[in-house]
Amino acid sequence: GNSVTQMEGPVTLSEEAFLTINCTYTATGYPSLFWYVQYPGEGLQLLLKATKADDKGSNKGFEATYRKETTSFHLEKGSVQVSDSAVYFCALSDRGAVDKIIFGKGTRLHILP
């Protein structure tokens, strides 16, 4: 079945460091791909999405490119801030009558000042 695998955390970086969180997926067809973020004490919220191959999703300085050839959707940010500390979930849509979302296990990110 469809699945998402993302790098395990926690990931700890200093402020202004470059961030990469790896994500690969297994899917039949052409799913949409997402990154959701969960700040402490809150629910998940959509960070960015890409709906087809070679699309780049971006938001708040974060970017991810839908790579069909490597079945990947890695999250990147050029200069992280303390406020980026959160748990990041890679996900894909499971197309059907109602679009379920399949989430990865999440990667906890700590940014040190």
Next chain:
Amino acid sequence: DAGVIQSPRHEVTEMGQEVTLRCKPISGHNSLFWYRQTMMRGLELLIYFNNNVPIDDSGMPEDRFSAKMPNASFSTLKIQPSEPRDSAVYFCASSFEGAKNIQYFGAGTRLSVL
């Protein structure tokens, strides 16, 4: 819009008691999802509804769990009887027809079963 509203935010109960979690989806959204989040298992989809009808409850762990959606603006997740292993954060999320694969999450209910 206030977003997805869940209540209570925190619930502490004793083993064997009935627990009811509540969710109000975003107005106009026609799909509703219940998730459970634990450190061990991560985020698990329990059940989801479309137009108030349960579509897939294969994620419900056992018969002690039940969910209802009596109308488009309200859903409940009930655990009876509760057990310590049910302790988790329970999230409700909703989506709408025009953007089916974007889900909007509530802030969650943190359940502790002693």
